Amino acid sequence: xxxxxxxxxxxxxxxxxxxxxxxxxxxxxxxxxxxxxxxxxxxxxxxxxxxxxxxxxxxxxxxxxxxxxxxxxxxxxxxxxxxxxxxxxxxxxxxxxxxxxxxxxxxxxxxxxxxxxxxxxxxxxxxxxxxxxxxxxxxxxxxxxxxxxxxxxxxxxxxxxxxxxxxxxxxxxxxxxxxxxxxxxxxxxxxxxxxxxxxxxxxxxxxxxxxxxxxxxxxxxxxxxxxxxxxxxxxxxxxxxxxxxxxxxxxxxxxxxxxxxxxxxxxxxxxxxxxxxxxxxxxxxxxxxxxxxxx
Numbered sequence: 001x002x003x004x005x006x007x008x009x010x011x012x013x014x015x016x017x018x019x020x021x022x023x024x025x026x027x028x029x030x031x032x033x034x035x036x037x038x039x040x041x042x043x044x045x046x047x048x049x050x051x052x053x054x055x056x057x058x059x060x061x062x063x064x065x066x067x068x069x070x071x072x073x074x075x076x077x078x079x080x081x082x083x084x085x086x087x088x089x090x091x092x093x094x095x096x097x098x099x100x101x102x103x104x105x106x107x108x109x110x111x112x113x114x115x116x117x118x119x120x121x122x123x124x125x126x127x128x129x130x131x132x133x134x135x136x137x138x139x140x141x142x143x144x145x146x147x148x149x150x151x152x153x154x155x156x157x158x159x160x161x162x163x164x165x166x167x168x169x170x171x172x173x174x175x176x177x178x179x180x181x182x183x184x185x186x187x188x189x190x191x192x193x194x195x196x197x198x199x200x201x202x203x204x205x206x207x208x209x210x211x212x213x214x215x216x217x218x219x220x221x222x223x224x225x226x227x228x229x230x231x232x233x234x235x236x237x238x239x240x241x242x243x244x245x246x247x248x249x250x251x252x253x254x255x256x257x258x259x260x261x262x263x264x265x266x267x268x269x270x271x272x273x274x275x276x277x278x279x280x281x282x283x284x285x286x287x288x289x290x291x292x293x294x295x
Contacts (some may be wrong), residue, residue, distance in 0.1 A: 002246035003207075006214060012207035015232060017058040019065050023199045023231070028055060031186040035063050035159060039072070040199050042123055042153030043183040044146055047170070048161040050188030053232030056161050059188070060127055063159070067125060069259060071116060074125035080133040080162075084141050091126065112154035125136040125157045128205055132162035139169075143178040190229030193221060199231065202240060214245065214252050222255065226262050226269045237261060 003011060007277075014022075022028070028172075031048065038046040046147045050056050066075045075094035077087065090108040097109035116126050119246070126145065128134070148155040160166065170179045191199060202210045213240070215223070227233040237278075240261040241253040250257075 002242045005246045005249075006242065007209055008204075008223065009208035011239070012203045012209070013235040013242070015235055015239075016060045017055075019058065021203050022062050023055075023202050024059055025191065025195050025199070027188060028059065031188060032059060034061055034184050034186050035059070038159070038184045039063075039067070039125055039157045041100060041121060042152035042155075044149075044155070045178070045182045046159045046184040046186070047166065047182050047228055048186045048188070049164055049166050051190065051230065052163060053230040054188040054190060055096060055231050056188060060129060060159075060161055062214060062254055063127070067180060072122060072125060073113065074127060077126070077128045078130070078132040080138075082138060083135075084137050087138050087141060094206065095124070110145075113149065118150060118155050123153075123157055123160065124155065127159045127161070129161050130163075132164075133134075133159040133167035135256070136171075143175075143181065146181050188269060191231065191234075193224045195225035196220065196227070196229055196234060199234065202237075203235075212222060214242070215242065216252070219253060219255060219258060224273075226244045226258070226267055228269055231245070233267070236265065237267075240265070 003009070014021075018043075031187070035046060035048065037043075038278045048056055048059065064074070064076065073095060076092075077090050079090075082090070085103065088103050089101050092101055092106045095110065096111060097106055097113065114124055126142070128142070142158060142160075145156050145158060146154065169175065170182070197217075200215065200220060201212060201225070204214075223234060223237055226239055237258070240255055243259045244261060245253045248257075
């Protein structure tokens, strides 16, 4: 709605993960480099963790682009609330494995694919998003896939991405064998203030607005505080700020607009508790610190 008004070529603060807007902060650059290195070096198991909204899925989208470009076969499991049978069905579908859907048939077909890829000097990858939701029996099946290997390394590279609960789950005694197989760990943390400012301005530049004058330095600092450095929340705040400014035909956003936006989003941040409007009934879901419209 506001793109033409401000001169954007595309919406700069979409909540959908888009590699075109990938912000190469030091930690994101390092994490992506580790993922690619782990795949290239056939390290086996790699874990990527981060709080909700810190950019894990965008990171995986960038990795998928790399795998497509390198013509590396991969399976992407995006729904982690599955049974072992459903897990093997999803792997078989993504890798286009022929010969049936039972676990045994999938494993034989997978073995043939991995050996064929290896003989051509290639590897294969399994990516599991939201891995913190995986049940123990599915994690155990994933661990067993680590047995596909030869003298040159692991034939299947497994990337488990999830919230910090994944690290805690992997610390459980019954998963110690899987934990021992993890060679690389990457963690995404909320931005520092300087990163938040660069992130916002970088996204606006990608949307064709260089040297933006819409958000003042003071406003950007306040956006960082109220978002607590979470990229997804930053996007939601900035998107709503631009929409509010557009509705008022204002060339720039103000602190008053920010106050209205964060009140509507029911955000809380250090030193500030949510003010429930008179007569309003508290909603425990919307009062989550990281609640955003559309969640």
